Amino acid sequence: MTRDPENAKAALAPTSNDFDVSEHRTASWSPLVGHGIFTSRGKEWRHSRALVRPQFATDQINDLDMLERHVKQLFAAIDRHAHPDLGRLGWTERFDLQPLFYNLTLDVMTEMLYGYSVHSQNPSERVDLPILPGHEAPDRENIGMHMDAGKLWIETRGALWKYRWLLPDWRFKQHCAAVHKYGNYFVHLRLKLGDKYLDGLQQQGEQLNRDRFVLLHELAKETQDPEELRSQTLNVLHAGRDTTAALLGWVFYFLARHPQVYRQLRDEVLDRFGPYKADGKAQLDFRKVRDSFPHMQAVMNEVLRVAPVVPLNERVALKDTTLPRGGGPDGSRPIYIPKGTQILIPTYSMANRADLWGDDADEFRPERWLGDDAVKPGFEFVPFGGGARQCLGQHLARLKATYVIIRMLQRYESIENADENPDAPPRFHHTIENRSGSGCKVMLYDPTWFPTPHGSEMASPASGFTGRDNEGQGLIRRK
Numbered sequence: 164m165t166r167d168p169e170n171a172k173a174a175l176a177p178t179s180n181d182f183d184v185s186e187h188r189t190a191s192w193s194p195l196v197g198h199g200i201f202t203s204r205g206k207e208w209r210h211s212r213a214l215v216r217p218q219f220a221t222d223q224i225n226d227l228d229m230l231e232r233h234v235k236q237l238f239a240a241i242d243r244h245a246h247p248d249l250g251r252l253g254w255t256e257r258f259d260l261q262p263l264f265y266n267l268t269l270d271v272m273t274e275m276l277y278g279y280s281v282h283s284q285n286p287s288e289r290v291d292l293p294i295l296p297g298h299e300a301p302d303r304e305n306i307g308m309h310m311d312a313g314k315l316w317i318e319t320r321g322a323l324w325k326y327r328w329l330l331p332d333w334r335f336k337q338h339c340a341a342v343h344k345y346g347n348y349f350v351h352l353r354l355k356l357g358d359k360y361l362d363g364l365q366q367q368g369e370q371l372n373r374d375r376f377v378l379l380h381e382l383a384k385e386t387q388d389p390e391e392l393r394s395q396t397l398n399v400l401h402a403g404r405d406t407t408a409a410l411l412g413w414v415f416y417f418l419a420r421h422p423q424v425y426r427q428l429r430d431e432v433l434d435r436f437g438p439y440k441a442d443g444k445a446q447l448d449f450r451k452v453r454d455s456f457p458h459m460q461a462v463m464n465e466v467l468r469v470a471p472v473v474p475l476n477e478r479v480a481l482k483d484t485t486l487p488r489g490g491g492p493d494g495s496r497p498i499y500i501p502k503g504t505q506i507l508i509p510t511y512s513m514a515n516r517a518d519l520w521g522d523d524a525d526e527f528r529p530e531r532w533l534g535d536d537a538v539k540p541g542f543e544f545v546p547f548g549g550g551a552r553q554c555l556g557q558h559l560a561r562l563k564a565t566y567v568i569i570r571m572l573q574r575y576e577s578i579e580n581a582d583e584n585p586d587a588p589p590r591f592h593h594t595i596e597n598r599s600g601s602g603c604k605v606m607l608y609d610p611t612w613f614p615t616p617h618g619s620e621m622a623s624p625a626s627g628f629t630g631r632d633n634e635g636q637g638l639i640r641r642k
């Protein structure tokens with residue numbers, strides 16, 4: 164294990180052919196998501212990267228219209244937590260934002276990958292899927308659960324390591340089968356419909372413009388191998404969904420604990436993008452969002468530093484080699500690394516070293532990224548990895564997170580930390596993505612809620628929801 168940036172650089176850097184990801188990654192994750200860009204090594208990985216990477220270079224991938232539709236569903240889901248008490252009009256009750264972000268990213272990712280969203284935030288939005296002879300319709304209701312349960316099993320097995328054989332795997336196999344079945348359906352539908360896949364989407368009622376980016380559709384122009392198509396899309400689903408959701412959860416976790424940062428950031432958002440309007444698309448285009456202001460990037464970097472959502476990276480030595488630090492009497496000389504040694508790089512620990520970041524390394528302080536004295540880190544800050552296998556979705560993840568944060572800030576005037584134990588230190592949940600162990604319990608204030616003339620009813624014009632006090636029972640009804 165090393166938390167020395169020089170060692171991290173040597174193990175991850177593009178010039179190094181001495182290291183690759185270990186067989187553990189391939190062996191652990193392939194049963195669930197297949198052999199693809201995230202799980203493969205060596206030649207197989209180079210092939211995957213060459214296939215998938217160009218897809219991330221196109222502007223079409225930055226589909227803010229699609230994102231806005233899902234942000235609307237997020238707002239609708241938040242509205243369902245509207246406080247039933249008229250004395251608290253405009254406020255939500257205490258609720259956990261984190262699961263709603265997981266729904267949002269599952270919905271966005273499935274739409275980006277396959278064209279059809281699972282609509283976990285609002286299942287009534289689901290359209291009927293075409294009948295495909297020989298293939299049952301995929302289980303959109305439970306795909307998120309199968310992915311989560313499969314990942315949990317893999318992580319538990321990793322933690323048990325020597326005793327991993329004790330863990331029965333029949334349930335894991337069921338989750339893997341369900342995940343494969345999900346991917347298979349869309350792959351075979353695409354192979355059957357060919358170029359007409361996107362037209363089929365439109366006929367089924369999914370929103371579509373002709374430039375719409377659907378990863379499966381694009382990859383199928385390069386390969387017709389059904390297993391490869393399934394694996395590559397599931398690899399990207401695995402890499403992109405929980406990570407982005409965890410990042411969003413952590414952003415609001417820290418903003419709720421730092422109301423002055425929330426206020427400043429909100430003022431800047433209103434200055435640059437104006438107040439909340441239901442038609443977000445008209446207000447924001449992707450270049451404006453991408454080139455967003457330094458304060459937003461500072462907040463996101465600081466969140467990724469204090470709570471990097473991938474807290475641990477790893478490599479294995481492919482031959483007898485060295486790392487630049489760790490040898491000699493004071494550890495400042497190169498150290499011998501025999502072939503087969505696994506190198507663990509704890510991103511979390513590296514980004515919290517007081518000798519590199521200062522005595523306030525444990526504090527959430529976005530200002531450290533701003534102004535003339537701004538930190539300019541090297542490999543001590545690698546939340547998206549570094550070198551040849553650097554995250555392909557980094558720009559997309561930042562863009563999407565920025566967009567969602569902007570829309571949330573436009574809409575909610577205030578945020579309150581509603582954790583049962585508000586002063587407790589962050590509680591990390593160390594899975595592959597680092598989500599808060601206590602969730603993101605907040606109360607939000609939306610100034611656009613107002614009482615209707617009938618007194619006991621409330622309405623939010625922003626999302627088309629009305630709520631009824633219903634004699635204190637807190638029922639919220641949709642119009």
Ligand code: HEM
Binds near residue numbers: 200404406472554556
């Ligand atoms: C906050 C969000 C995200 C974080 C922190 C993150 C982090 C990472 C990290 C640390 C790696 C490198 C793993 C290694 O060194 O072996 C990685 C790889 C990858 N990420 Fe991300 N990621 C995020 C979002 C996304 C998104 C949204 C996508 C796609 C839509 C994505 C796609 C990928 C892919 C395909 C790889 C594998 C690259 C390769 O091995 O060649 N990621 N990510």
